[in-house]
Amino acid sequence: MRKVKVLDTTLRDGEQSAGVNLNESEKKEIAKQLVRLGVDAIEAGFPIASPGDFQAVKKIADEVKGATIVGFARATKTDIDSVYEAIKHAEDARIHMFIATSPIHMQYKLRKSPDEVLETAVEMVKYAKRYFQNVQFSAEDAGRSELEFLARFTKAIIDAGVTIVNIPDTVGYMMPNEYGAMFKYLKEKVPNSDRVWFSAHCHDDLGLAVANTLAAIENGADQIEGTINGIGERAGNAALEEVATALYTRKDYFNATTNMQLEQIARSSKLVSKLTGMIVPGNKAIVGANAFAHESGIHQDGILKERLTYEIIRPEVVGFPSNKLVLGKHSGRHAFRERLVALGFTLTDEQVNVAFQKFKELTMKKKEIIDDDLMMIIDEQQLKESKKEEEYQLDYLHIAGDTAVSTAMVRVKLPNGEYKEEAARGDGLIDAVYNAIDRVSELTIHLKDYQIKSVGYGRDAVGSVHIKVEYQGELFSGRGMSTNIVEASAKAYIDAMNRAIHKKGRLDYLNVAQREIG
Numbered sequence: 001m002r003k004v005k006v007l008d009t010t011l012r013d014g015e016q017s018a019g020v021n022l023n024e025s026e027k028k029e030i031a032k033q034l035v036r037l038g039v040d041a042i043e044a045g046f047p048i049a050s051p052g053d054f055q056a057v058k059k060i061a062d063e064v065k066g067a068t069i070v071g072f073a074r075a076t077k078t079d080i081d082s083v084y085e086a087i088k089h090a091e092d093a094r095i096h097m098f099i100a101t102s103p104i105h106m107q108y109k110l111r112k113s114p115d116e117v118l119e120t121a122v123e124m125v126k127y128a129k130r131y132f133q134n135v136q137f138s139a140e141d142a143g144r145s146e147l148e149f150l151a152r153f154t155k156a157i158i159d160a161g162v163t164i165v166n167i168p169d170t171v172g173y174m175m176p177n178e179y180g181a182m183f184k185y186l187k188e189k190v191p192n193s194d195r196v197w198f199s200a201h202c203h204d205d206l207g208l209a210v211a212n213t214l215a216a217i218e219n220g221a222d223q224i225e226g227t228i229n230g231i232g233e234r235a236g237n238a239a240l241e242e243v244a245t246a247l248y249t250r251k252d253y254f255n256a257t258t259n260m261q262l263e264q265i266a267r268s269s270k271l272v273s274k275l276t277g278m279i280v281p282g283n284k285a286i287v288g289a290n291a292f293a294h295e296s297g298i299h300q301d302g303i304l305k306e307r308l309t310y311e312i313i314r315p316e317v318v319g320f321p322s323n324k325l326v327l328g329k330h331s332g333r334h335a336f337r338e339r340l341v342a343l344g345f346t347l348t349d350e351q352v353n354v355a356f357q358k359f360k361e362l363t364m365k366k367k368e369i370i371d372d373d374l375m376m377i378i379d380e381q382q383l384k385e386s387k388k389e390e391e392y393q394l395d396y397l398h399i400a401g402d403t404a405v406s407t408a409m410v411r412v413k414l415p416n417g418e419y420k421e422e423a424a425r426g427d428g429l430i431d432a433v434y435n436a437i438d439r440v441s442e443l444t445i446h447l448k449d450y451q452i453k454s455v456g457y458g459r460d461a462v463g464s465v466h467i468k469v470e471y472q473g474e475l476f477s478g479r480g481m482s483t484n485i486v487e488a489s490a491k492a493y494i495d496a497m498n499r500a501i502h503k504k505g506r507l508d509y510l511n512v513a514q515r516e517i518g
């Protein structure tokens with residue numbers, strides 16, 4: 001069976017989703033899970049984008065082993081230099097460069113002729129080859145590029161030394177037959193095509209990212225690219241869990257497989273959803289809450305008689321456990337640690353002790369502790385550990401209200417280490433809390449989206465709040481968890497505020513860089 005390589009770009013293209021800002025430790029956590037999932041390459045980020053992006057890519061390259069670490073770059077020397085600095089200590093490093101090849105992008109965005117684009121690409125590939133043996137190059141907007149030019153371009157960059165040629169459908173414009181035919185054409189017409197891998201990278205603007213990726217595989221793609229839960233720019237990228245599960249379920253048709261460990265899919269999906277705040281729709285294939293739920297009588301009857309009647313994938317195959325209840329208030333440290341290991345966490349003894357304490361506290365509030373609760377405990381702990389001293393932190397919260405008026409008093413630790421208390425009224429408890437926090441921070445923040453869901457089930461379930469706020473024209477996400485949903489809401493708001501002020505640091509950096517260049 002043919003093995004197709006997988007490049008995961010959750011941390012680069014996935015993070016390009018509007019309102020998603022992952023911090024360094026969240027990115028590292030996702031990268032570690034991607035290794036468990038068995039992807040071959042992790043696109044860790046775009047180092048030139050900001051000092052924060054650079055540091056996160058560097059940390060992943062330095063610390064995450066078991067997959068090729070990929071750094072993203074435009075076809076410029078400064079971008080290439082910064083990728084080199086960020087990933088030079090990776091176990092296995094690859095640069096991924098790109099330049100657009102479609103008439104519309106070349107003319108309006110790059111303001112270059114096709115020959116100038118080709119020359120730039122060749123020159124920059126040669127420059128990158130000084131640092132990297134493994135150079136991937138993307139012909140951005142290949143889907144709307146002229147085939148003859150694309151073939152000429154591909155031949156030239158292969159001659160210059162690229163090892164992987166990516167053919168992205170950047171704007172999700174292509175139909176599966178067309179996209180597949182493009183791979184066939186390039187593999188047949190480009191004389192040196194046998195020296196490289198061809199890679200597929202699809203966007204979901206017309207809902208065809210997974211179909212197009214599968215069409216590329218049918219037509220000889222050696223590598224596919226995508227993200228967990230299909231997150232990404234605009235409508236997102238191809239959902240890797242869907243592609244891998246389609247190959248597994250229809251191996252009779254594709255005769256192709258990947259190194260992905262399907263049983264890690266559920267955990268990967270939950271982690272990415274939690275850290276990015278991009279909630280997975282219930283009806284999403286493979287990982288949606290309803291993906292294996294049978295509602296109607298005739299289906300339930302069929303399932304009871306024979307699962308195969310309505311179930312083409314067993315939930316266990318993609319990591320949804322059938323045992324819901326795992327631990328209770330009488331459980332000890334051994335069982336607790338074993339369950340965390342089974343969930344894929346590697347924690348120090350000290351971290352296990354802190355988490356165990358939290359677990360015991362939770363058993364006082366909740367009768368049943370399930371895997372989702374454990375993941376929430378570890379997630380909260382990691383969030384706390386990643387908090388920098390110079391961030392806002394909720395210290396105390398008091399709320400009161402009836403149907404007519406709500407008031408809140410908050411005490412917040414400021415980035416300078418001092419504490420500030422404010423009280424405010426609001427249209428409901430959460431509005432009152434947010435007004436009080438605004439008074440503390442004196443920042444002008446607008447709430448754009450608020451979502452709450454329960455972690456687990458029952459009246460004592462933990463509330464998980466995800467919000468999006470607008471600050472200085474940009475969207476930022478925030479999350480918070482607690483058995484008290486008002487407290488969870490306050491934590492989410494403060495988390496978004498912290499992400500916003502960090503990004504503000506990035507803008508300051510860019511302005512300074514531009515002033516220095518100018």
Ligand SMILES: CC(=O)SCCNC(=O)CCNC(=O)[C@H](O)C(C)(C)COP(=O)(O)OP(=O)(O)OC[C@H]1O[C@@H](n2cnc3c(N)ncnc32)[C@H](O)[C@@H]1OP(=O)(O)O
Pocket residue numbers: 013016046048049050073074075076098099100109110140170233
């Ligand atoms: C298809 C994709 O997903 S591509 C990846 C998109 N991802 C991102 O853009 C996220 C990170 N981006 C950023 O942080 C910023 O855009 C930066 C730091 C990279 C650049 O910021 P700025 O210097 O302010 O430039 P800005 O983003 O406004 O414009 C992009 C510039 O890069 C040029 N450019 C675009 N693609 C390429 C390329 N592949 N190679 C060389 N130059 C390119 C554009 O023509 C434009 O140049 P110009 O300033 O001479 O007109």
Ligand SMILES: CC(C)C(=O)C(=O)O
Pocket residue numbers: 013098138139140141166168169170171201203
């Ligand atoms: C692979 C790169 C250039 C990309 O993200 C795209 O084209 O969508």
